[in-house]
Amino acid sequence: MRKPAGSARLSFIRPMEPELVEQPPKGDGWSHEVKFDGYRTQLVKDADGIRLYTKTGFDWTAKYRPLATEARKLEAESFIIEGETIVTNEAGLSDFHALRSAITRRPQDLYLVAFDLLHLNGHDLRDMALKDRREVLQALIPAGGRIQFSEALPGAGDAVYHLACEAGLEGIVSKRLNSGYRSGSTMNWRKVKCYVEKEMDIIGVKRETGKPAMVLMAENGRYMGGAFVTFKADKRQALWDRVQRRAGAPPPKGLAKEKAEWLNPGLVGLVKFLKGEEKLRHATLKDFWEQ
CATH class of the missing domain: 3.30.470.30 (DNA ligase/mRNA capping enzyme)
Known part of the structure; x- marks a missing residue:
């Protein structure tokens, strides 16, 4: 049956x-x-x-x-x-x-x-x-x-x-x-x-030979990951000038192993990234300014 x-x-x-x-x-x-x-x-x-x-x-x-x-x-x-x-x-x-x-x-x-x-x-x-x-x-x-x-x-x-x-x-x-x-x-x-854009703090940069330059971002003190820098030469140089003035900060807690230049507070960036991700993904830096 x-x-x-x-x-x-x-x-x-x-x-x-x-x-x-x-x-x-x-x-x-x-x-x-x-x-x-x-x-x-x-x-x-x-x-x-x-x-x-x-x-x-x-x-x-x-x-x-x-x-x-x-x-x-x-x-x-x-x-x-x-x-x-x-x-x-x-x-x-x-x-x-x-x-x-x-x-x-x-x-x-x-x-x-x-x-x-x-x-x-x-x-x-x-x-x-x-x-x-x-x-x-x-x-x-x-x-x-x-x-x-x-x-x-x-x-x-x-x-x-x-x-x-x-x-x-x-x-x-x-x-x-x-x-x-x-x-x-x-x-x-x-x-x-979909992508979203958001203001975040630029806390570090990665510039390695043969690799795309990247800024490291944080939101309310929480590390969010990296965003690629795709600016043309003049704007890119303006960013590096601001980075140079703020370089020399100690690595944030938990990030000492990252090969990066760490920055003192005050540099802010507008980041475009994939919506719905806990950390930055497919992210690019769209603009930056000093607080």
Whole structure:
């Protein structure tokens, strides 16, 4: 006698992860979704009940209990759903910095934005095309709940990316419509992040023969990493003149091993860097001045 579809215990599946690229792909063989700023989450239902896993396979069902309760309303015997757990700010945008406190203090405010379906009612869907998996997933998720479907954004990749950055989003994820689901990093999914500009303190410089020059930045005393210096000759020389006047400071705590010239306080820079990163990434110095 055949077991019911939900009777087998389903195992955590290592996530498929997009590669970071500079530009969204061209052509109509792609879908483009918002890159939500949260925690990657895998939602599982089987005969043992509902479980929610982190990106690395830790069971966080207890932390996400309101989402587990919501998941019981989905009308299927078993499933594995991929999504992102987020909390939103007053503007309705996902807020990564508020997420940790929301998990511990107000989990009822969490959302799960579902973007892929790997398993349904005893069937492994990973060999299906993305567009077909998402069509089934959309039909499974009712509107208006704490579990929501990640809608594809209409338009070409370049236009979608531009609008996402203008709206203050972290970026977009572009996915090949005919691709199957394969664990690990893949160019069938590509993330393109938006850039932001911010004022930070210039606390040091790196000038090594054969390597691009770099300034080392800090924000409120916290080391943030380096930004490349791409100025033309005259502005670059003006920067080095200011650096020379401030050189000679001791290495900041924890940075003694960095091969750098350390500067006394007072030199500030405007840095352009990828949004949503803890440290500077793909960063360039846009301007500088003395306080």
